[in-house]
Amino acid sequence: MATFEQQTAKKAPNSEIGFAHWLRKNLFSNVTNSVLTVFALYVLYLIVPAIANWMLFDATFAPVNNEQCGREGACWRYIIEKLDLFIYGFYPAEGYWRVQWVLILALVFVWIAKRLKQHQYKLKIIAGLIIIYPIVAFFLLYGGLSLEVVETHQWGGLMLTVIVATVGIVASFPIGVLLALGRQSKMPVIRLLSVIYIEFIRGVPLITILFMASVILPLFFHEGMNMDKLLRALIGITMFQSAYIAEVIRGGLQAVPRGQYEAADAMGLSFLQKTTLIILPQALKISIPNIVGSFIALFKDTTLLLIIGLLDVLSMVHLSTSDENWLGRSTEGFVFVMLVMWIILYSMSRYSKALELKYSTEHKN
Amino acid sequence: MMGTNIIEINDLNKWYGEFHALKNINLKVKEGEIIVICGPSGSGKSTLIRCVNFLEKFQKGAIIVDGTALSDDIKKIRQIRSEVSMVFQHFNLFPHLNIVDNLTLAPIWVHHKNKKEAKEKALSLLDRVGIRDQAEKYPNQLSGGQQQRVAIARALCTSPKIMLFDEPTSALDPEMIAEVLDVMIELAKEGITMLCVTHEMGFAKKVADRVIFMDEGQIIEENNPRDFFVKPESKRLQLFLDQILSK
Numbered sequence: 001m002a003t004f005e006q007q008t009a010k011k012a013p014n015s016e017i018g019f020a021h022w023l024r025k026n027l028f029s030n031v032t033n034s035v036l037t038v039f040a041l042y043v044l045y046l047i048v049p050a051i052a053n054w055m056l057f058d059a060t061f062a063p064v065n066n067e068q069c070g071r072e073g074a075c076w077r078y079i080i081e082k083l084d085l086f087i088y089g090f091y092p093a094e095g096y097w098r099v100q101w102v103l104i105l106a107l108v109f110v111w112i113a114k115r116l117k118q119h120q121y122k123l124k125i126i127a128g129l130i131i132i133y134p135i136v137a138f139f140l141l142y143g144g145l146s147l148e149v150v151e152t153h154q155w156g157g158l159m160l161t162v163i164v165a166t167v168g169i170v171a172s173f174p175i176g177v178l179l180a181l182g183r184q185s186k187m188p189v190i191r192l193l194s195v196i197y198i199e200f201i202r203g204v205p206l207i208t209i210l211f212m213a214s215v216i217l218p219l220f221f222h223e224g225m226n227m228d229k230l231l232r233a234l235i236g237i238t239m240f241q242s243a244y245i246a247e248v249i250r251g252g253l254q255a256v257p258r259g260q261y262e263a264a265d266a267m268g269l270s271f272l273q274k275t276t277l278i279i280l281p282q283a284l285k286i287s288i289p290n291i292v293g294s295f296i297a298l299f300k301d302t303t304l305l306l307i308i309g310l311l312d313v314l315s316m317v318h319l320s321t322s323d324e325n326w327l328g329r330s331t332e333g334f335v336f337v338m339l340v341m342w343i344i345l346y347s348m349s350r351y352s353k354a355l356e357l358k359y360s361t362e363h364k365n
Numbered sequence: 366m367m368g369t370n371i372i373e374i375n376d377l378n379k380w381y382g383e384f385h386a387l388k389n390i391n392l393k394v395k396e397g398e399i400i401v402i403c404g405p406s407g408s409g410k411s412t413l414i415r416c417v418n419f420l421e422k423f424q425k426g427a428i429i430v431d432g433t434a435l436s437d438d439i440k441k442i443r444q445i446r447s448e449v450s451m452v453f454q455h456f457n458l459f460p461h462l463n464i465v466d467n468l469t470l471a472p473i474w475v476h477h478k479n480k481k482e483a484k485e486k487a488l489s490l491l492d493r494v495g496i497r498d499q500a501e502k503y504p505n506q507l508s509g510g511q512q513q514r515v516a517i518a519r520a521l522c523t524s525p526k527i528m529l530f531d532e533p534t535s536a537l538d539p540e541m542i543a544e545v546l547d548v549m550i551e552l553a554k555e556g557i558t559m560l561c562v563t564h565e566m567g568f569a570k571k572v573a574d575r576v577i578f579m580d581e582g583q584i585i586e587e588n589n590p591r592d593f594f595v596k597p598e599s600k601r602l603q604l605f606l607d608q609i610l611s612k
Contacts, residue, residue: 265420269475
């Protein structure tokens with residue numbers, strides 16, 4: 001019989017650790033990899049300094065007019081001058097505080113909801129906030145009582161983009177859940193209606209739906225009956241988005257094993273209890289990446305509102321390029337829109353990752 | 366204690382489409398009886414006990430559980446399901462809830478117990494199946510044997526009159542079967558009515574009042590465990606016993 005002494009762990013050889021090792025392993029592991037690395041560095045060398053110069057070092061921030069702004073760098077003065085237009089559209093300047101408060105209240109409500117954690121009435125308070133917030137927000141934005149009324153055709157810019165996307169996301173989610181459940185239903189009528197709705201909407205481009213909502217829908221109205229254009233667009237977008245969300249959630253529902261349904265049934269849970277306590281939490285968790293992906297797509301689709309005469313942030317930038325005081329500055333404008341969009345959408349993407357992590361680590365070993 | 370029939374199955378017939386899965390099943394189970402059902406796969410034994418809590422619908426015949434006949438009336442079905450607990454082959458614990466929440470779900474939502482009471486009972490049951498220290502973990506963090514013991518505790522949490530076991534040890538690694546069987550044997554001694562689909566013949570010999578052999582959707586033979594294993598009457602049961610006992 002042989003016995004062996006226990007060995008102590010020794011330090012890894014220098015070739016396996018440190019920065020040099022990382023470089024060799026990741027960037028120069030073989031000839032192809034080395035060539036690609038050098039080529040990539042060369043491309044970066046061509047692009048990065050040029051962009052940095054244009055955006056920062058040669059750029060003008062000072063309060064000057066279009067002629068005094070250099071042509072070799074970006075003229076951010078133009079963005080600064082037009083910022084209010086890009087953010088608020090034609091909303092009257094005296095009312096900007098109202099828009100700001102809508103945003104502040106949203107942040108405050110989210111903060112409250114996060115602070116509650118295990119509070120006894122957590123669900124009731126959150127439900128209350130969800131009902132109260134849209135009413136308060138609408139009152140602030142639109143006016144009424146002692147507040148001056150601002151018609152929706154004056155709304156525009158980033159504010160309009162965010163409003164449309166938020167309403168679309170929040171309203172389409174519950175409808176999408178119901179449609180997904182409807183499509184899974186054992187009752188043939190409900191199933192058929194859900195399938196028809198989902199497949200019809202998904203077979204039509206968003207532009208068509210927006211056109212129908214803005215042009216064709218009013219044809220059916222009685223004379224004198226008038227529905228706000230923004231409201232019609234919101235309904236159209238919600239209808240569109242809910243069909244997509246329904247399909248995403250259906251995918252999640254199908255991924256929940258049959259045994260989960262059976263275990264819930266065997267306990268004597270009602271259909272509503274089974275769905276809300278057992279099935280949906282699991283189905284939604286599975287669907288998080290696709291749900292957020294769908295919302296990101298919706299946010300980008302809001303730029304199509306231009307077609308029916310609602311001016312979102314992109315349209316506002318486009319509009320301002322024809323201002324004769326600032327001719328030739330469209331590049332700055334579109335770069336600005338790109339950055340704003342990217343910041344918002346990338347945040348959504350990161351949030352999705354955080355959510356996934358939050359709900360998955362609990363179950364790992 | 367052994368008095369009234371708590372389950373009565375009369376002329377039960379079930380078809381899956383064209384396939385005749387259960388043929389004229391008649392079975393009466395007295396309160397406190399332990400019944401083990403065995404048979405080759407596809408013989409309809411799982412289908413039979415899944416009919417008892419109406420997870421499977423049947424086309425002909427009647428099942429009366431604790432005085433209530435099974436029908437499409439969802440209220441009655443839920444009433445029966447609240448008194449009949451089931452343990453599944455694949456545990457079917459809820460992965461998004463921790464162990465305690467798995468146990469307290471039915472007591473809180475179906476039996477309207479208050480949370481504190483339900484949690485106390487859950488912890489004492491976890492104690493009984495020997496995994497109290499895992500109470501705050503999630504199902505995927507436990508071994509198969511532990512998960513099945515949690516599933517048994519979950520089934521007991523509602524103080525059921527009847528326990529249905531659908532091959533509770535078939536999905537377990539061999540070294541984990543014993544820990545689950547021990548819990549089931551303890552349970553059998555307490556006088557709860559049990560219907561077990563299982564191939565664990567040691568379990569059947571130890572605690573069963575009757576052993577039932579099914580094949581091709583029929584009950585072929587029924588006997589007390591002593592005679593069932595020693596003096597099987599039908600050819601098919603002899604063959605079946607030869608196969609599983611020679612393992």
